Amino acid sequence: MKTFPTDGLRHFVSWLLLLPFLTATAWAELAVIPETEVSTLVSNATGETYRITVHVPAPMPDAAVPRAKLPTIYVLDGLWHFARTQALCSGLAFDRDMPPVMLVAIDYPVSVPEVLKKRQLDLTFGTAAEPGPAGGAPAFLRFLTDELTPWVEARYPSDPVARALAGHSYAGHFALYAWAARPEFYRRVLAASPYWNPALRAWLETDAPVARRDAPLPRARLDVSSGAPGREYADCTLSPELVEAVRAFERRGGVGTELRFAMYPDLKHAAVAHTIYAHGLPWLFSDQPGRVERLTWQSGLGDAPALK
Numbered sequence: 001m002k003t004f005p006t007d008g009l010r011h012f013v014s015w016l017l018l019l020p021f022l023t024a025t026a027w028a029e030l031a032v033i034p035e036t037e038v039s040t041l042v043s044n045a046t047g048e049t050y051r052i053t054v055h056v057p058a059p060m061p062d063a064a065v066p067r068a069k070l071p072t073i074y075v076l077d078g079l080w081h082f083a084r085t086q087a088l089c090s091g092l093a094f095d096r097d098m099p100p101v102m103l104v105a106i107d108y109p110v111s112v113p114e115v116l117k118k119r120q121l122d123l124t125f126g127t128a129a130e131p132g133p134a135g136g137a138p139a140f141l142r143f144l145t146d147e148l149t150p151w152v153e154a155r156y157p158s159d160p161v162a163r164a165l166a167g168h169s170y171a172g173h174f175a176l177y178a179w180a181a182r183p184e185f186y187r188r189v190l191a192a193s194p195y196w197n198p199a200l201r202a203w204l205e206t207d208a209p210v211a212r213r214d215a216p217l218p219r220a221r222l223d224v225s226s227g228a229p230g231r232e233y234a235d236c237t238l239s240p241e242l243v244e245a246v247r248a249f250e251r252r253g254g255v256g257t258e259l260r261f262a263m264y265p266d267l268k269h270a271a272v273a274h275t276i277y278a279h280g281l282p283w284l285f286s287d288q289p290g291r292v293e294r295l296t297w298q299s300g301l302g303d304a305p306a307l308k
Contacts, residue, residue, distance in 0.1 A: 044147065045140070072102040074149075074186075076166065079108075081166070082107075089281065097282045102158050122139075127197050141178055164188035167190070179222055187221070192272070194236065219258060221283065225260075228268060230268065262276070
């Protein structure tokens with residue numbers, strides 16, 4: 001019978017004992033997204049502490065010249081949407097369906113139950129669907145525009161004329177509010193399955209300020225999309241009322257926004273975010289005039305026509 005030398009057996013056993021740790025280390029390295037930095041900021045506007053994750057993509061291998069500043073997407077609910085959006089934007093840039101972009105994800109360095117409470121306050125205008133604090137959207141917008149964005153643009157190659165904002169559910173609700181409240185600030189906005197409440201509707205219809213421009217602004221784009229209508233999350237589904245309120249504000253406010261609405265009838269509230277981002281982000285960054293026709297309207301919202 002063959003036997004292991006004593007030293008060989010000792011090394012073999014040591015390797016077995018180390019295997020779980022080596023495997024865990026390998027998986028941990030796979031989970032880290034390159035070219036990403038994480039910081040913590042305390043806001044004077046809200047009094048809240050935020051975790052900020054910034055991703056600056058490496059230049060494409062065939063880049064002919066060094067690039068200058070990058071379009072930047074501010075990703076709300078970063079805890080859930082940063083990694084997915086980074087992977088998606090990387091693939092879209094590789095396929096030349098959108099330019100390489102910087103990502104700035106915003107979330108909270110606390111447990112998930114606390115995140116849910118804090119996001120409900122920060123992301124809602126007026127009321128929320130669940131009990132608890134709400135209505136903090138104006139203060140949170142001041143944090144984004146007056147505190148976070150200057151901090152980002154002083155440290156990273158972010159193009160101030162190519163800012164975008166993307167959010168889903170409560171964050172989609174906030175994106176709609178930010179589009180109307182600061183039309184000169186975010187030129188590209190994606191509002192995925194936006195929570196729709198009477199407060200936001202009344203504000204858009206009567207109280208939202210009309211844009212004042214000393215000079216023409218670059219053409220803006222707004223994508224508002226959702227999954228299939230249903231009893232659950234019915235207030236986060238596109239409706240003719242929401243579509244008309246957005247169109248009416250655009251007519252009244254004159255902010256020069258190209259609008260795209262889409263409904264994806266085979267997907268529900270949570271899962272549809274993947275599809276909305278995959279279709280909406282390339283359109284937001286496309287200068288091709290026919291792109292909207294190729295991507296728009298996948299379900300009949302009553303008699304609401306597709307936009308031309």
